Amino acid sequence: MSTAVHLTDSDYARAEQMLAPYRARRVPGSSIQPQWLSEGRRFWYQVGTRFVLVNVDDATRRDAFDHDRLAAALSVASRHPVIADDLPITAVEFGDSLQFSAFGSQWAWSDGAGTCTRLDGDAPNPFGEVESPDKSWAAFRRDGNIWVRAVGERNGEQEFALTDDAEPEFDYGGLPDATGARALMRLLGLPPLFHVSWSPDSTRILVQRIDQRDLPELVLVESSPLDGGRPVEHRTRYPMPGEEAQATMSWTILDVRERTVVRQQDEPTTITHPTAIVSAWWSGKAGEAVHFFHQSRDARTLELRRLDPTSGATTTLISEIGETRVDPTPQLGDPPMAQVLESGEILWWSQRDGWGHLYLYSADGQQVTQVTMGQWLVRKVLWVDEERRQLWFLAGGLLEHDPYVRQICRINLDGSGFTRLTDDHLDHDAVSPPEGGYLVDRASTSSQPARSEVLDGDGHVMVELESPGVTALEALGWSPPERFRATAADGKTPIYGLLWRPHGFDPQKRYPVIEHVYPGPQNFRAGPSFNEMHFGEPEAYAALGFAAVAIDGRGTAGRSKAFHDHSYGDLGNAGALDDHIAAIRELGQRYPWLDTGRVGITGQSAGGFAAARAVLRYPEFFRVAVAVSGNHDNGVNLTMWAEHYHGDVSDEGKRAISNVPLAENLQGKLLLIHGELDDNAHTHQTMRLVDALIKADKDFDMVIIPGAEHALVGRQHYFLRRTWSYFVRHLHGTEPPSYRLAPLPMPALGG
Incomplete structure (x- = not known):
């Protein structure tokens, strides 16, 4: 009743x-996020306010530092009370010393001396700068142009501009107004979102230039500003369906040493979502090429293009056309599943057979092999071992009782040797370091928090991490x-x-x-x-x-x-x-x-x-x-x-x-x-x-x-x-x- x-x-x-x-x-520990260290064989993660360091080579898991000693030292140095179970530290970096942000400043912790030292300058703003891989340069925006500054002293130059031609609504490194979360960033007291991509050798920057000059505006009125004054007007460029004018984007390569600018030579891409900005990447150990997705405005054509960073010339490597959307991933926002191997071969995800599977194109694009097949889909590529000609991936739909459950699998690049490395009822959300070699697996159900472990390439447990309860x-x-x-x-x-x-x-x-x-x-x-x-x-x-x-x-x-x-x-x-x-x-x-x-x-x-x-x-x-x-x-x-x-x-x-x-x-x-x-x-x-x-x-x-x-x-x-x-x-x-x-x-x- x-x-x-x-x-x-x-x-x-x-x-x-x-x-x-x-x-x-x-x-705590139900959603660990591994942070890879430079050599790839170690990583750290956070559980609540505790920091844990894992060494895969010797299969160890331990506190990343003495939390009690650091809390005591930070209390003395900052003159703020700090306890080990509630460390107020962010932007943590492990290196020769532990560096972090706290109380608006940047600090270095010396484990040997047991002291915290305040470093010069304010705490870094990850939304305002992007550091180069070798940590010698930091790129940032100023008046819509791209600047870099030397991290520390370098050649006596503190900072300089790499572009000088930005215009209002036609600038570098930003996002479109309509999808740039500008109101949220303003609320949080942060600058507009900024994105650039450094080449692996830290010599060049790949940056998008977005053109919104011809877009109609919408006006939002802030009725109750904090200062109690007149209502404040906020204008955004906001294109709508069917309108001719849309935001477009083209790629630019900036050379930090030579201070040269190389522009994409073909037509810009219509940009309707910020995922397009992260759908470009450097290929090769030194960044010999840039690859990016080009999607038609109606999303029914998806192309993989190669951009020559020395000339700006582009070459279309793969083109796929569909009667509806041609998606590059199972879900919007997933990492793109296209990878150019050192051999020049291209791994490509497609739904052309009605599911989501991987295909291997030859370097000249003339031959294509379907690597995975069946009434299931590849949800994520974990890592590719080119020497062994194998790849590891997450698959959905292998379990009859629930098509959304993900399992970890391995297959040879020629499509042979399909192996399920997990065979249970758990949903596996695994990640791998950029170099590959092992997996951090987080396996859960809707009622059971994630049990996390380090697995080797055969699926065997190397290190047990967390196993939280409810x-x-x-x-x-x-x-x-x-x-x-x-x-x-x-x-x-x-x-x-x-x-x-x-x-x-x-x-x-x-x-x-x-x-x-x-x-x-x-x-x-x-x-x-x-x-x-x-x-x-x-x-x-x-x-x-x-x-x-x-x-x-x-x-x-x-x-x-x-x-x-x-x-x-x-x-x-x-x-x-x-x-x-x-x-x-x-x-x-x-x-x-x-x-x-x-x-x-x-x-x-x-x-x-x-x-x-x-x-x-x-x-x-x-x-x-x-x-x-x-x-x-x-x-x-x-x-x-x-x-x-x-x-x-x-x-x-x-x-x-x-x-x-x-x-x-x-x-x-x-x-x-x-x-x-x-x-x-x-x-x-x-x-x-x-x-x-x-x-x-x-x-x-x-x-x-x-x-x-x-x-x-x-x-x-x-x-x-x-x-x-x-x-x-x-x-x-x-x-x-x-x-x-x-x-x-x-x-x-x-x-």
């Missing part, structure tokens, strides 16, 4: 502790989610998701359901690993007495090409919301304690679009929605989503990917939340939906957050509390408590 749930401050406090920053502290989470009432399989709306396609039971679960009760949605289509939401992209929010809903679900319907990434392309031409269905309904109904039949007559949905960004879409398109099923930072009208959103993932930018095509025409369908409860300085999915998209709802004479709720950008950094605690309370009122049917969440920790960028 269903009974009213009256929540208290303690329920909200417990839900707060489920959120990602607090949850992570209770499972006792501290369970003490708060947490229980692991259930990984489930359901059937899509077509009645045949298996889809997957996660189900969180409410805290204090009683199967005799009936619980309302909240879906935490993100529909892609560039990625997927409900993966099988412990640290997935739900940020602890479903666990918080479970703490508040809801059943929570996350579902990946057809049209999302990570499986076959056909599965992904289900959303192409139908982006408006938001990752197949009909699949989500089918899955929740199936779960309701499986578990009578799920009340599928009381279903809510919430999400942020594309999830905000999907949440509003759900309550507008399927009002008989979704009763309550909270849509945060939603791109509610993709016809006036970032160019990429409509042109790459929908394909139809006619008036009718753009109307099909907008929530605005559906406003008259609203029957349930809808809360719209948006930051006024969102320069990604601009606030005008929510306001267009608001305008349509008013014209349709519909009741709804809205919160506009002054000074907030797309992720609502610094204001998450407010929008989360408002979201929780909205569901408590309209799904539980009771008044929420007066509890107020604390501001979440600010992101540790560059730490």
Whole structure:
């Protein structure tokens, strides 16, 4: 039976502790990030505030330094109290001495002397400079041009410019306004994001020059500036789908010693997402060539090109054309899976056979061998051993029970000798140092934190690293989610998701359901690993007495090409919301304690679009929605989503990917939340939906957050509390408590 749930401050406090920053502290070591040292046979990582050093050659794992001694020495030198269990150090570098940043300065720790010494200058800003591999130079931007400075004294020159022709909106080293997170960087007090790539021999710089001169502007108004003065205007260049003018990018090579400039000689690339900037790399031990991806504006053609750094001439090595997108990776933002070997051969990832597999092209491009094949996909290349003619990779889809689970595999470059090095139910998220030779494997499930180990090339354990448990989470009432399989709306396609039971679960009760949605289509939401992209929010809903679900319907990434392309031409269905309904109904039949007559949905960004879409398109099923930072009208959103993932930018095509025409369908409860300085999915998209709802004479709720950008950094605690309370009122049917969440920790960028 269903009974009213009256929540208290303690329920909200417990839900707060489920959120990602607090949850992570209770499972230290569940997401280690190896930091490779120069020789490649050692690395360090951080567990909480402890630093661990691993030596692969002698199979040892130990504290990277004496934390107590360093804390004592830093306390004396800085005149700030420091304890070993909470070292306030960032930007850590291991070398002849340990160097780090703390209290706004840079420090060196001498293990022998047991002292901390303040170094000259302020702490380095990783967003403002990029150091050369030999650490002799640092590149930075000034007035849109590229400068370098000698790190320490070098030839008596402190700094000098390598370019002098930057213009407003036609400059070097930056990102496009529309995807450059400028509002977030401004909020954090950091300069705009900066990216260049040094050649391996530290003599040259590869840098993008982005042209936004002809782009139309959008204006954001900061209503409540910190100084209390007049509202402040912020302008951004923001091209939209179907518009002729788009940002373009070309490559430039700068020689530090000769101070020469070599420019790309062929046409610029249309740039609709910042991943294009990192899809270029130096090849060869000294940087004999540059290779980069060139993608057509509609994303149906993808080319690998070679750039001669001495002349700027380019050569197209591989060209692939598709009827829909030709993706370079399984998910947007993954490292590109194209690699030029020392032999000149090219390893290339493609979905040409309907899956995602590796192909080996001969150096002249005349011969191609399919290296991997089958109804599964390569998710990541780990390392290539050219002498042994072997490669190691992560594969998804080898396990029949869950196509998202990754396994570590090895294969010969001629396609023979396929070997699975892992054969279990765990999801393996492995990485390898640039030189290869071994793997750091982080293996988990959605309910089991990652067990991390160093593996050799045969998959044997060399060093055990971390094996965290969940006792501290369970003490708060947490229980692991259930990984489930359901059937899509077509009645045949298996889809997957996660189900969180409410805290204090009683199967005799009936619980309302909240879906935490993100529909892609560039990625997927409900993966099988412990640290997935739900940020602890479903666990918080479970703490508040809801059943929570996350579902990946057809049209999302990570499986076959056909599965992904289900959303192409139908982006408006938001990752197949009909699949989500089918899955929740199936779960309701499986578990009578799920009340599928009381279903809510919430999400942020594309999830905000999907949440509003759900309550507008399927009002008989979704009763309550909270849509945060939603791109509610993709016809006036970032160019990429409509042109790459929908394909139809006619008036009718753009109307099909907008929530605005559906406003008259609203029957349930809808809360719209948006930051006024969102320069990604601009606030005008929510306001267009608001305008349509008013014209349709519909009741709804809205919160506009002054000074907030797309992720609502610094204001998450407010929008989360408002979201929780909205569901408590309209799904539980009771008044929420007066509890107020604390501001979440600010992101540790560059730490």
